[in-house]
Amino acid sequence: xxxxxxxxxxxxxxxxxxxxxxxxxxxxxxxxxxxxxxxxxxxxxxxxxxxxxxxxxxxxxxxxxxxxxxxxxxxxxxxxxxxxxxxxxxxxxxxxxxxxxxxxxxxxxxxxxxxxxxxxxxxxxxxxxxxxxxxxxxxxxxxxxxxxxxxxxxxxxxxxxxxxxxxxxxxxxxxxxxxxxxxxxxxxxxxxxxxxxxxxxxxxxxxxxxxxxxxxxxxxxxxxxxxxxxxxxxxxxxxxxxxxxxxx
Numbered sequence: 606x607x608x609x610x611x612x613x614x615x616x617x618x619x620x621x622x623x624x625x626x627x628x629x630x631x632x633x634x635x636x637x638x639x640x641x642x643x644x645x646x647x648x649x650x651x652x653x654x655x656x657x658x659x660x661x662x663x664x665x666x667x668x669x670x671x672x673x674x675x676x677x678x679x680x681x682x683x684x685x686x687x688x689x690x691x692x693x694x695x696x697x698x699x700x701x702x703x704x705x706x707x708x709x710x711x712x713x714x715x716x717x718x719x720x721x722x723x724x725x726x727x728x729x730x731x732x733x734x735x736x737x738x739x740x741x742x743x744x745x746x747x748x749x750x751x752x753x754x755x756x757x758x759x760x761x762x763x764x765x766x767x768x769x770x771x772x773x774x775x776x777x778x779x780x781x782x783x784x785x786x787x788x789x790x791x792x793x794x795x796x797x798x799x800x801x802x803x804x805x806x807x808x809x810x811x812x813x814x815x816x817x818x819x820x821x822x823x824x825x826x827x828x829x830x831x832x833x834x835x836x837x838x839x840x841x842x843x844x845x846x847x848x849x850x851x852x853x
Contacts, residue, residue, distance in 0.1 A: 607851060609834070611807045612638065613798075615816035615825055616648030616659060619844050622748050623782040624654070626662040631841060634848045639669040641852065643805075647676040647797045649780040649824055651733040652684060652692075660690075674805065679778065679824055680797025681735030681788050683804065693804060696735045696792050706737040706787045709771035716767050719760050726750075735792075739764075741783040751782040761785050762822050778824035786824055795827035809833050815847055 614620050620635075621627045627635070638644060646659065655677050665673075670686040677684070682695040698706070707730055714721045721729075725743030741760070742751055755761055761779040768777050768785070776788045801807055814835045816825035829835045838844045 606813060606834070606836075607853075609642070609813035610811040611643045611645060611801070611805070611813070612851065613645045613647060613801075613812055613814045613828070613833075614844070615814075615818065616646055616650055616655070617781045618817035618840060619815060619838050620646070621658055621841055623751055624658065624744075625748060626658050628662075628841070629664075631845060632662055632664050634845055634852070635663060636665040636669065637852055638848055639665060639672050643672045643674070643807075645674040645676060645797075645801060647680050647794050647828075649679050649736065649738060649778075649784060649786045650677055651731075651736075652677045652682065655684075674801070676794075676797045676800070678733045678736035679776075679780075679786055679788055679793050680800060681792050683797075683800055685804075694800070696789055698735060698737065698789065702789075703732055703737055706772060706775065709768055710737075710739050710785075712771060713764055713767040717760070717764050719763075735788065737787045739785045739787075740781075746783065748782075754783050758818075758820070758823070765822055778826075779822050780818055780824035793827040794825060795831050798828060798831045798833055815844060 617623050655675055675684040683693040684690050722742055727743040727745035729740055729743055731738045731744055758779055764785055765777050765779055774790050776790055776793045778786045780786050809832050812833045814828045814833050815838055817838050818825040819829050819835055819837045
């Protein structure tokens with residue numbers, strides 16, 4: 606594990622609690638890790654969420670940011686740092702594609718065995734440009750409520766199965782605590798691994814991935830299928846233990 610050159614993390618449920626900033630201890634551990642390894646983050650969140658949840662609370666010397674690579678919205682886009690953060694690529698969905706996905710969700714949510722809240726905390730559907738994300742309780746739902754809603758992923762996996770009938774030509778993945786992400790076919794976290802090979806020159810055997818949704822249907826599962834060595838974490842506290850071992 607210590608011989609890996611690039612350490613790749615999921616964000617929500619791995620480096621931080623859902624939609625919450627990384628804490629000071631995680632920031633310190635990641636900053637120290639960047640002195641020894643290159644680091645990438647692949648997550649379902651949009652770039653703006655990366656900024657507020659990850660980059661702003663990350664207290665790290667600017668020279669180390671050149672060793673940090675960001676792949677928002679399940680790697681449908683890629684950002685790297687020179688003297689500022691710059692976009693390298695973005696796989697945008699068309700207006701027609703987004704409309705089709707949103708309509709599919711409206712049908713699928715009427716077929717599930719559980720109730721979808723009628724009073725969500727913020728928007729249930731979010732257009733992230735290169736990804737459409739469904740959040741069952743709303744984007745701004747309190748963390749404690751979100752964590753209780755579907756802790757074993759059963760509700761979202763049921764929704765995913767129904768959605769596959771309506772969206773056979775798209776990637777559908779379960780992530781976060783209440784989310785289901787939809788992207789173009791072939792665009793998922795495995796695509797991010799391919800882009801890391803292409804743009805950064807790392808081989809799969811040089812990578813280590815850490816995430817909380819490595820089960821089949823989870824949005825981290827495609828990484829596991831690539832053959833990259835993966836470690837499943839139980840959450841941010843578990844991730845801190847893994848990073849601490851990498852630093853020893």
